[in-house]
Amino acid sequence: MRESEVGKARRMLSKVPEVSVWFWIIKILCTTVGESFADWINTSLGVGVNLTALLFTVVLVAVLGWQLWLNRYVAFVYWLTVVVVSVTGTLYTDILTDNLDVPLALSTSAFAAALAIVFGVWFARERTLSIHSIVTLPRELFYWLAVLVTFALGTAAGDWTLEATGWGPGTSVLLPTGLIAVIVLGWRMGANAVLSFWLAYILTRPLGANLGDWFASPTTDDGLGVGTAVTSVAFLAAILAIVVFLTRTRSDVIEDKPETPASATNPARERIMLGYYALVAVLAGSLLVWAAAQPHAAPAGEEENASSSASITASPGQTTAHFPPAEIDKFRTITQDTLTKVRAGNQSEAKARIKDLETSWDQDEATLRPLDGSAWRVLDGQIDSALHALRASKPDQSAEIQTLTTLLATLG
Structure with missing residues (x-):
């Protein structure tokens, strides 16, 4: 041709x-x-x-x-x-x-x-x-x-x-x-x-x-x-x-x-x-x-976990003070249920329950985040840490209990 x-x-x-x-x-x-x-x-x-x-x-x-x-x-x-x-x-x-x-x-x-x-x-x-x-x-x-x-x-x-x-x-x-x-x-x-x-x-x-x-x-x-x-x-x-x-x-x-010749x-x-x-x-x-x-905010799960630990020593529930109590109660219930299942050795049920927390938290992001951005980031980092602990390829029960306990404390 x-x-x-x-x-x-x-x-x-x-x-x-x-x-x-x-x-x-x-x-x-x-x-x-x-x-x-x-x-x-x-x-x-x-x-x-x-x-x-x-x-x-x-x-x-x-x-x-x-x-x-x-x-x-x-x-x-x-x-x-x-x-x-x-x-x-x-x-x-x-x-x-x-x-x-x-x-x-x-x-x-x-x-x-x-x-x-x-x-x-x-x-x-x-x-x-x-x-x-x-x-x-x-x-x-x-x-x-x-x-x-x-x-x-x-x-x-x-x-x-x-x-x-x-x-x-x-x-x-x-x-x-x-x-x-x-x-x-x-x-x-x-x-x-x-x-x-x-x-x-x-x-x-x-x-x-x-x-x-x-x-x-x-x-x-x-x-x-x-x-x-x-x-x-x-x-x-x-x-x-x-x-x-x-x-x-x-x-x-x-x-x-129109066809033009390719430029040299x-x-x-x-x-x-x-x-x-x-x-x-x-x-x-x-x-x-x-x-x-340079000094900057670390990824979720590092700097946020540190800041959340500091916040919960001030007074229980201080981090969640600007959030609707009903929503925090919902998160606390799911977290407590997950912790109970982890302690009982029911890993599959605990993973299923923590999924409920992830879904509820993501659904409420648009409502909660504008109320208190810094507090939202603290909780978001701690929830991420809990999710990573429970979804690890080789779960460590002590790490799961630690992240869930810390999250419960932050929730008040």
Whole structure:
């Protein structure tokens, strides 16, 4: 087939949108929805991370099947797939972190290795990783697998950064924003376009997640206090509005654009800019190491446990003074029931009962957290410690009793 015919076929068969400003705006909106919508269903509605992940895996299979069945790019279907992939990738990372107690450093490394393998196999088979080359089923499958892993990687890397640095929701937006700006500059200066695209694509995940946290977090935690439900609805509405605009204008449909020859690459300039990206990576890593060494709030279960221990020595129930007594009584009853089962050696029943505490606590977060953010964090850290103790692969009864006793004391 002549080159002109190949180009014509490529334009007709393209299954992805043109990479434009609209592409990046809607991509960030999708990642924000992935964070806030997953949190809303998992915690606010009390569905639980495992069931939520199962439901969205089924939805992902259905939506991805729809996308693969089409023979051209359709904005609504494509971006619906991105939203569902975003939510699903977030949930997979949450399961590893919250349920399986996999350290974020390990999950970040594992997802990075997985993405490298996907890219390696993809390139070895197709000899290109360009988004504009998605013209066959194998390439599209590689593309969506890479997208899913980038969402999981971005979630793990973003959470790991927050855990290490203690940055608040607003501050945490700055690093991925700055890195994306640096990548855009590098691309403008001659860096490899495909490499620049995927680097920016990965970074939009922590950027969108941090934006979602910033909007949803209470003002007591330096957030905007919008809440996960409103944030999800607002950003979904924005995505829908842009998709409608793109559908009507077809400005992001590659097949509508006249074929233009690929811009000449400069291998020497690309090598120089590769060094530029390496320098940026070293500087970003140095910034994170420096931030991690500064005094800051430790992850839940460390600093929060220490602060809660101090609070309960002042007077029983002081930590929960601003919370409704009926809710605290409910938490106390569940905790006491769990402790009784642990002491009796009924590990399976204790794990089932502590699940009730997790569900009730997550359901009440939107109500309790605005009342007293610091007290909420204390209890949240202690509940996390109790959950980790009871769900350990090799449970330690003394550790379970200690965490539950401490929690009971804090509850008054």
